[in-house]
Amino acid sequence: MSVQPGQLVGVEPYVASIGDIGVTRHWVMTPRGPAPLAGSEWWIADRGAWSQQIPVWAIILAIVFFPLGLLFLLCKETKWSGWLEVTVRSGALVHTAVLPLPSYEAQNAHAAVDRIRALAAEAGRA
Template identity: 35%
Template sequence: MTFPPDDPWGTPAPAPPGPPPGPVGPRLVPPQVPAPAPDPGPAPAPRLPNDPTIYVGPVIVQIAEIEITSTVVRTPAGDVPLARTQWQVNDFWVTQRRTPTWAKIAGVAGVCFTGGLSLLLFLVKESVPQGTVQVTVTNGPWQYVARVPVHDERDVHTINQQVNYVRSLAAL
């Protein structure tokens, strides 16, 4: 749009000659209705990518991030058939002896009242297990290692029982 220099009110100059203007208003397009999708029927059972004959069912046992179904071992590294898997458990935990918190508080708080006799509470010790249990599952060249933190001897016993149960499932 250009304005002539002598027009103080800014009225637009006539448009240059060109093609005639197109139709005014929106262009009407008939609506397109998508065809209904065909019914896929019942969903097929989930399968492993490499073995189409293996059915993946519900999780029976879970050891850390390893999930075991009746036919498959699922890990973050991938799935592998449960048959012919080998399982190994290694304990990497120690029991430390330390003074419990309650004995430290009572020993310091009681110094004023017992004349230092309460400091004998610092001799009280408790056993605190710390560490991990390493569970290794192997199937041919494929291997996965899970490290499970343990806080009690019962945790170690429970993990060993779970692995023994999975070994019995793998032998079937």
């Protein structure tokens, strides 16, 4: 079953959403248009990384207590930053949603993709 441009898709409530991708029981809704959920393929890629930097407070204390304060420059903060990419392919439709890290939505993205994969498998059997 394919959707032609301009064809209306039945109104169904979203059962899941990730970024700008919405999922109903039978359809994947993206800014590029709808596509059938049955047979859709989902990927999630973690593009995050740990980074270390000298915190601002350590730089200020190093200046205030110079020269002994230079020891404060040995302090490091470790932060996790980056993004997640969630890609869906259904027929001719391919769309990627980018989720910044850290965010509430990104934390739950792996579980949501697993749930959507199960819905897609269930829709394919129906």
